[in-house]
Amino acid sequence: MLKSFDIYNQNNILKIIVAVNLLLVGTGSLLYTNRLIERLEQREQQYVQLYAKSIAYLVDPNHINSGDLTFVTSEILEANSTIPAIYVDPNNEISKPNNITLTAGLSAEETQRELRSIIADMRERHSPVVVEMGTGERGLVYYDNSPLLRQLTYFPYALLTILLALGLLAYLAFSSSRRAEQNRVWVGLAKETAHQLGTPLSSLMAWVEFMRSDTAQYDESITDEIEKDVKRLETITARFSSIGSVPTLKDENINDVVSQLTDYLAKRISTKVKMSLSSQLPTEKTVQINRLLFEWVIENICKNAVDAMKGVGELRLTMQQLPNQRIAIDITDTGKGISKANMQKVFNPGFSTKKRGWGLGLTLAKRIVEEYHSGRLFVKSSEVGKGTTFRIVLNG
Ligand SMILES: Nc1ncnc2c1ncn2[C@@H]1O[C@H](COP(=O)(O)OP(=O)(O)OP(=O)(O)O)[C@@H](O)[C@H]1O
Ligand SMILES: [Mg+2]
Known part of the structure; x- marks a missing residue:
């Protein structure tokens, strides 16, 4: 489920975590290196004292102050308190x-x-x-190695690991911040569009009613056609408005929804495209969907399929039950196919191989299936020159 504002908050929390951790690593390594330096200093002091003693021994011919050479054995052996x-x-x-x-x-x-x-x-x-x-x-x-040397050896690796982990965290924070921003643009734009279309639409509906009341002056068949187009515009507006808010899911009879939509689409696409639907799901099977948005998904995928076949070919929809209470809807065409390199790219916003394509259809479809329905949308198989199957997996 999408909640853009939550993502935004989460992202702020992530940023704070990164900052706090950086501070901790900074102070930690400072304190640690300071401790290492102190210990090295102590050791150097010991060596210098020994050095001073050796000099005293050399310069004092009677060895009055330095005694005999026993200091060499005792002090050197004692000096090694770590190795x-x-x-x-x-x-x-x-x-x-x-x-x-x-x-x-x-x-x-x-x-x-x-x-x-x-x-x-x-x-x-x-x-x-x-x-x-x-x-x-x-x-x-x-x-x-003395413990000091051992710690010194591991220190850079430990630091590197911590820094890498922090880098990863920072990257996540950054990319989720970008995603959150993209989400806000999407959602904002969709809401605004729905809002703006609302007023002229209700006025158009009123005009249609007016024309219907005066059949003497306005041909009924023309009024019917206008009404159909207005209804279509209403559907589009409703879709935009649903994507701009957290959409509600309802139990819908999936066979009915898909077959009604296939009928609707079959009438609107080229007669040279043979469209068929076969379902292995029980007739009464219901699935939790937002009908408006779900229809948008199927429509987008079917439109792409028709484009890929240049208006001639076979468009097959099949539905089946999958394990773990999921269902699959496969949409197969006999079009130009998608190359391996483009398989993932087709879902990227702006990716299009069409002259007039925005490259948004599949981005939107994926978003609707995965974020609003917790399902999956992917290219199940595709062969260049032969055709493509897109699969929608829903919980149900
Ligand atoms: N069934 C298919 N067969 C072959 N290529 C496809 C198929 N579906 C999608 N593609 C490829 O994926 C690209 C992206 O599709 P998408 O629907 O996101 O954008 P579009 O159709 O180009 O533009 P629009 O925003 O108008 O939908 C298409 O341009 C096309 O190259
Ligand atoms: Mg498209």
Whole structure:
């Protein structure tokens, strides 16, 4: 069901969501990068302190302030408070697991097993650093990325994903805003047209009544013809007025509606078009439709079919029950067909291959079927040079 104003509101909400999310992502990534910077800063401070100590050691020949070289081992080892590392000695014994959280409550043997599997993981990411013992023996230091580095690695991807999601949201907001605007133009134009036609029409009807009352002066058959045309204009006005408001659906006998319309159309199209209707639906079958608008759909599709056949050929309407309480109305012609490339385009507003076509007939038909009747309208099949079948699916 179409409610253009709702779409408009929804679209505003979407815009607010996009804006709020952008703000959140902006502040979030700012705070996050700030935290990363702080931690990097802390780490650099530690390194600089170590650097200062090393200098003190070099410049102070007596090593009074810097003591002995133990600061190298203790401070460097302590300085690594983040990088997970495991030392494996030349005898393949594991010692000094650093910054590694093991599962609690494991036996010694299980701990060993867990450490080995961690080492295997580490080896996949980085080849170990060799520790030369000077005796020809070698130990190995296995290590992994620090949490900081890991976060830094994922950060751009996370940001990209969020930005892509936001981009998509923004696109949706934008396109639904365009659709909402188009809706307003449609609906407004239709309402205005119906409104403007109303006055001259009632006056024309009055004139017809007047002519009917004076059969001496006005030929009755002419009055009849004028009345028919006025009635037709009334139907058109009523259609425009229905599309300009939310139309009401009513239970209608679908066989009757379609057969009356086929009779009406058959009289108006070229006699070289053989028009037929076959229905597999039960005679009493009713379907919820807005008759005025539904007739407009069938008319548009049939008119296109006649155009495609250049006035000569076969126009077949068939109706059948589909599963899930739906019915199908197929309209088949033996016309020029639609190329694969144009199959979807035929529903685009303004798409026409005709000299005098507006390219609006099918747009309108699709809109009436899908938005007002919650049904579907599509090209069921088409072959260039052979013909086309349009299918309308309705709930019923
Ligand atoms: N049965 C058909 N067989 C072949 N082509 C078709 C058929 N129905 C529609 N088309 C193609 O789809 C285009 C769009 O149809 P649509 O009814 O929307 O506009 P139109 O008929 O060109 O103009 P109008 O606004 O007057 O209806 C047509 O110009 C035609 O090329
Ligand atoms: Mg058309």
